[in-house]
Amino acid sequence: MNTMKINLIVNGQSRSVEAPPGKTLLYLLRDDLDLLGTKDGCREGECGACTVLLDGEPVNACLVLAGQVDGREVVTIEGLSQNGHLHPLQRHFVEAGAVQCGFCTPGLIMSSAALLEQNPQPTEEQIRHALVGNLCRCTGYTKVFEAVQHAAEEVDRD
Amino acid sequence: MMHELRLETPRSLAEASRILKETGGKVIAGGTDVIPQMRDGRFEANTLIDLSRLPDLDTIKEEGDFIVIGALANYTSIRQSQLLQETVPMLLEVAGLVGGLQTQNRGTIGGNVVNASPAGDTLPPLLALNAEVVLNNSDGERTIPLSDFLQGPGQTAIAPHELLSEIRFQKPPAGTKSTFLRLGNRRGMVISIVSAATMLLLDGGNKIEEVRIALGAVAPIPIRCPEAEALLQGQVLTEALIEQAAEMTVKAGSPIDDVRGTATYRQHGIKVLVRRGLLKLGGLR
Ligand SMILES: Cc1cc2nc3c(=O)[nH]c(=O)nc-3n(C[C@@H](O)[C@@H](O)[C@H](O)COP(=O)(O)OP(=O)(O)OC[C@H]3O[C@@H](n4cnc5c(N)ncnc54)[C@H](O)[C@@H]3O)c2cc1C
Ligand code: FES
Ligand code: FES
Numbered sequence: 001m002n003t004m005k006i007n008l009i010v011n012g013q014s015r016s017v018e019a020p021p022g023k024t025l026l027y028l029l030r031d032d033l034d035l036l037g038t039k040d041g042c043r044e045g046e047c048g049a050c051t052v053l054l055d056g057e058p059v060n061a062c063l064v065l066a067g068q069v070d071g072r073e074v075v076t077i078e079g080l081s082q083n084g085h086l087h088p089l090q091r092h093f094v095e096a097g098a099v100q101c102g103f104c105t106p107g108l109i110m111s112s113a114a115l116l117e118q119n120p121q122p123t124e125e126q127i128r129h130a131l132v133g134n135l136c137r138c139t140g141y142t143k144v145f146e147a148v149q150h151a152a153e154e155v156d157r158d
Numbered sequence: 159m160m161h162e163l164r165l166e167t168p169r170s171l172a173e174a175s176r177i178l179k180e181t182g183g184k185v186i187a188g189g190t191d192v193i194p195q196m197r198d199g200r201f202e203a204n205t206l207i208d209l210s211r212l213p214d215l216d217t218i219k220e221e222g223d224f225i226v227i228g229a230l231a232n233y234t235s236i237r238q239s240q241l242l243q244e245t246v247p248m249l250l251e252v253a254g255l256v257g258g259l260q261t262q263n264r265g266t267i268g269g270n271v272v273n274a275s276p277a278g279d280t281l282p283p284l285l286a287l288n289a290e291v292v293l294n295n296s297d298g299e300r301t302i303p304l305s306d307f308l309q310g311p312g313q314t315a316i317a318p319h320e321l322l323s324e325i326r327f328q329k330p331p332a333g334t335k336s337t338f339l340r341l342g343n344r345r346g347m348v349i350s351i352v353s354a355a356t357m358l359l360l361d362g363g364n365k366i367e368e369v370r371i372a373l374g375a376v377a378p379i380p381i382r383c384p385e386a387e388a389l390l391q392g393q394v395l396t397e398a399l400i401e402q403a404a405e406m407t408v409k410a411g412s413p414i415d416d417v418r419g420t421a422t423y424r425q426h427g428i429k430v431l432v433r434r435g436l437l438k439l440g441g442l443r
Contacts, residue, residue: 002164021165022206024193044194045261057234060260063193065186067165068208111259133258 006070010035011079021067026050028066029076037077037106041135048134051107052076058114060133077106080113088151089113096147100138108134112148120156124149164205171212171323175296179319181205187230188264190257191273215323216266218242225329229268229322234259236267245329248283248336248355255279255340268322271304274314274379275349281308281380282355282372283338287327293320301326308379334359334368335439339431341419350375351419352427354407356435358395364440366390371403371432376411376424383410386432395440404433 004021007014010033017032026043029035029052041049043062050061053075080087089109092098099105108131115122115130122130127148128141136144166183168174177183183205186192195201209215209230216230218239225245227236233253236242242249256262256270256279270280271291281304289304293316304325307315316322330336340353353374359367369390371383386406393399413424437443 002162004165020163022163022196043197045190045257048258048260051260054263057263058260059263063188063190063261063264065165065189065193065206065208067167067206068186068189068210070167114259130259133260 004067004070006066008069008071009073011075017066019066021065023066024062025052025054025064025066025069025074026061028069029061029074035076035078039103039106041103041107046135047104048107048111048131049104051110051134053110053114056114056117058111058133075110075113077109080109087113088154089116089148092147092151092154093144096143096150098139098143098147104134104136104138108136108144112151115148116152116155121152122148162204166205166207167211168207168209169211169213171215171294171321172296174207174209174212174321175294175319177205177207178321179296181207182318183207185209185272185321187266187269188232190261190265191269209321215268220329221326223328224326226324226326227267228324229271230266231268232264232266233262237262245334246283246287246336248286248338248357249280251338252279252283255338267325271307271325272314272316272322274308274310274312276311276378276380277350277353277375278380279338279340279350279353279374282353282374283336284325284327285380285382286336286355286357286370286372287330288370289325289327291322292324292326293317294323295320299323305382310378330357331359331368337435337438339435340374341427341431349418352376352413352424352431354428354431354435356432356439358436358439360395360440363394365394366392369436371407371435373407373411373428373432376413376428378412381410383407383432385410390436395436395442397437397442400433400436400440400442403436404429407432 003018007016029038039049041047045060045063052061166177184203187209215228217228236253270278336357338355340350355372357370374380386403413421
């Protein structure tokens with residue numbers, strides 16, 4: 001089996017992994033780095049459950065190869081909380097009841113985090129647009145949009 | 159199979175061409191088509207050549223009368239390009255329809271062109287623009303019209319050791335309007351069932367100075383509608399004329415039945431989209 005050494009920054013920490021370059025980032029995170037928050041849904045870019053930030057941009061980890069992230073920076077859902085405190089998005093998802101089975105939640109939150117980073121005061125239309133690539137089979141999205149709106153209001157006040 | 163793979167990461171076009179020639183490997187840009195194909199075992203390769211770190215191949219710029227889009231420009235950068243917004247807004251419309259933002263951040267225009275799907279959404283607009291593609295190998299480059307490049311579903315004129323470096327087209331005259339419309343099962347995240355790119359330039363008296371119509375997903379490759387364009391050219395734009403032209407475009411396609419729609423639905427779709435596009439650009443609706 002061909003492997004290569006992949007050096008990357010994950011959630012602020014330098015990591016070095018020996019892995020086959022054709023493995024997807026999704027499995028690099030889940031199998032080699034024990035980060036199970038990034039979910040394995042469709043494996044073809046349709047559902048967004050595997051959304052992570054690559055150099056700050058939301059991407060589907062199932063459609064990025066491990067070899068392509070050498071020297072780059074990845075943030076997963078595990079990287080959002082700080083000093084044991086949930087990120088406002090995480091808290092508001094819970095408070096608004098935007099989580100049912102929870103499978104889509106990490107992906108939705110990562111896409112939302114990228115949105116708030118670029119646009120701290122999004123309109124509902126902008127929130128919907130940012131989340132087009134994230135499917136949820138349970139909630140019907142209304143509570144999700146509410147949660148993002150509430151988190152934006154809180155982040156903006158700080 | 160994936161575990162036997164090597165990944166090469168060239169840092170220049172020349173290096174990429176050399177590796178391609180030496181290894182006969184499979185090129186990967188954004189990977190949004192290649193990675194699912196690889197998983198399905200749809201190609202055999204021992205080497206993947208990752209273009210994502212080639213400098214300067216992702217720029218969108220003006221060169222004299224031409225607009226040049228680097229093969230590695232992704233949908234997000236197309237959506238954010240001021241130059242394209244001002245000159246060919248239909249390309250921004252296309253870019254905004256491809257998957258979610260995750261896919262738009264990865265998928266490239268060059269990958270869409272080389273993938274040559276009958277439903278590839280950048281293709282009708284680029285055909286309407288009479289775009290050319292620039293192909294490089296380790297010995298040099300050649301430029302050919304996109305209409306010659308596309309040869310069939312998934313088939314192109316690219317030679318085994320060539321890379322696509324740029325897509326170029328003449329900047330449309332000031333005042334040219336353009337739009338891209340498609341029918342799919344839902345609004346986002348779908349493969350087009352029928353799509354239409356229309357471009358229109360009117361003079362002060364509503365006379366058509368220039369018109370281009372291209373269709374996607376209704377033939378083995380996206381097509382232009384020369385008869386309908388000829389009918390419209392030089393005429394004063396009216397709803398009746400649009401109706402006649404839209405009717406004519408139906409004959410340009412040779413749609414098939416598949417899981418996404420029937421041939422009859424597609425024929426109807428062609429007419430609807432062409433009519434809607436021309437009415438919108440002509441300010442008649
Ligand atoms: C969820 C989802 C939704 C999508 N929605 C749409 C849609 O609405 N409309 C649409 O048209 N497409 C859609 N697509 C497909 C679209 O993302 C691709 O066609 C994309 O543009 C391909 O670009 P890429 O950089 O990802 O190509 P890759 O997957 O990297 O490559 C595609 C092909 O082109 C070759 N290649 C790539 N770049 C070059 C180059 N510079 N020189 C030579 N060969 C090259 C590769 O070898 C491969 O054969 C969707 C994909 C996903 C995952
Ligand atoms: S698992 Fe990656 S998009 Fe569905
Ligand atoms: S909460 Fe179940 S899929 Fe979204």
